[in-house]
Structure formats: C-alpha cells, structure tokens
Amino acid sequence: MKRKIMLVIIIGLLLMACQPQAGSSPEDAAATMVALTVAAAPTDVPTATPTEISTETPSPLPPVPTATFAPTPTPGPVVFKDDFTVKSDAWANCENCEWKNGALYFGPFDPVGDGLEQLHYALCEACGEHTYYRVAVDVTFASGQAGDRIFGLVAGINADQLLYGVGVSPFQWGGFEIYNYKTKTWAVPVISRYTAIKAGHATNRIEIQVKPSFSAGLVDYFVSANGKNIFSLQSQPAELAKVGLYLEWHSVGVMYDNFEYEEIVP
Numbered sequence: 001m002k003r004k005i006m007l008v009i010i011i012g013l014l015l016m017a018c019q020p021q022a023g024s025s026p027e028d029a030a031a032t033m034v035a036l037t038v039a040a041a042p043t044d045v046p047t048a049t050p051t052e053i054s055t056e057t058p059s060p061l062p063p064v065p066t067a068t069f070a071p072t073p074t075p076g077p078v079v080f081k082d083d084f085t086v087k088s089d090a091w092a093n094c095e096n097c098e099w100k101n102g103a104l105y106f107g108p109f110d111p112v113g114d115g116l117e118q119l120h121y122a123l124c125e126a127c128g129e130h131t132y133y134r135v136a137v138d139v140t141f142a143s144g145q146a147g148d149r150i151f152g153l154v155a156g157i158n159a160d161q162l163l164y165g166v167g168v169s170p171f172q173w174g175g176f177e178i179y180n181y182k183t184k185t186w187a188v189p190v191i192s193r194y195t196a197i198k199a200g201h202a203t204n205r206i207e208i209q210v211k212p213s214f215s216a217g218l219v220d221y222f223v224s225a226n227g228k229n230i231f232s233l234q235s236q237p238a239e240l241a242k243v244g245l246y247l248e249w250h251s252v253g254v255m256y257d258n259f260e261y262e263e264i265v266p
Helices: 002-018 026-040
Strands: 079-082 097-100 103-106 119-124 133-144 150-158 162-168 173-180 185-193 204-212 218-225 228-237 241-248 252-263
Touching: 103 241, 119 150, 119 162, 133 150, 133 241, 150 173, 150 204, 162 204, 162 218, 162 228, 162 241, 173 218, 173 228, 185 228, 241 252
Parallel strands: none
Antiparallel strands: 079 252, 097 103, 103 252, 119 241, 133 204, 133 252, 150 162, 150 241, 162 173, 173 185, 204 218, 218 228
C-alpha cells in the first residue's frame, strides 16, 4: 500500500516539473499532491474482526476401563448359620415345618407304627458332611405333650446308618440316643436330669462338639446346655456325618432358632 502511494506522489512531482502551469503556486502544487494521494488511497480497507474465544469447558475424557476380578473363595472350614427369618432350601426332609415369627416350627407329628418309626429329623444340607464339627441351636418347647419326649439336634448320621440324637425335655431331662437303622434298635448311652436345662417353655441353647479322640479313628462328643457341659460320649467311630434338627416321638412341637454349624479342622 505504501509503495503505491509513493509511486503516485513521484509521478505527480514529475508531471508538475515537466508541465508547469501559468499562475500556479507552491500551495496549489501541494494541494494537487494531497488530492492525488487521497484519490490513490483505497476506500475499502478491510477491518480485522477479533475471533471470539470459546469459554466452554471441554468434556472430560471417559475413564480408562479397568479389569474386574471376581474374588477367589478362600479355602477354609465350612461355616453355616440360619436364623430362620426366611424359608431356606438348606434343610432337607423338613416335613411338617413352618417358618414364622423368625423361627422354624417343627412338628407335631401323628403317631405312626409300633414306636420305632417315631423318630423325626431335618438334615442340614448346607452344612455338608464332616468328621469333626461344632453345631448349636436354640430350642423351645412349643406345643403338645412334654412327658417323655426329647428334642434338639442330630449330632450325626453316617454311612453306617447310625443316628446320634441329642435332646432336652421341658422336665429338664437330657438324653444322648443312638438309633441303628440297620437293626432298628435304640441305644441310650446317656440320659439324666440336669439343672443346666431350663424347664417348661423356656429356651435352651444346645451345643455339640465332635472332636478327635485319643485313639486313632475315633471321635468324642461333648454336649452343653446353656453354656454348661452336661455329658460326653467317647470313642465313637470317626466317619463323615450330617447334622440336623432332632425330634424324638410324636405329638410334640418344637421351635428352633439361631442355628450354627462350623467344621472343626484338627
């Protein structure tokens, strides 16, 4: 742009020098140069428009996905608990069972046969089969006859078809019974009256521990009621066994709550 204006001025000076006009003055010459300069100046000069700077915050980049690993179960003793708040498939062969008021009601059963078929139980399938374990439950006399009936826990039932049953009665009796399904006979190694057992409709906490005996291949049973040891049974065959809820005889109903099972690893 500056070069074009200078060129116009130079041409104007040359013209003036070569063709002077009569009566012209230096002021006229200056005015002529100004007019030529203005005429040569562009009339359409573009004006720069400032570019608007965006203030919008850019969206953050999506996070880089990370691999999710499922936790690996830690090997260890089997532990199972049931407060009987809801019905569970953990209990097999649970006939005449009713889940209500946060407890499991078992029985009463009608009389059947000649007496040897009066044994009722519900096995804990979730507990599995183990040789050494601890099992406990709260048991309460709910209804029916209370005389010579006992109710509590299946301390173990094994492949030899021996059932170990531990129970209490509302008259403070405690019993440890063995029933042989092959011979259909009973054995009553321990039965007595214990002050540790609460009478009537009071709740009793029964706990059984099955531990290795001093002799190889044998186990010992330790039974407590309400935190006090009441009897034990030593030198029984050490076999895989299931546990469960135990109800001996008919015409009695029992309420169970707060069941616990724990495998013992010697």
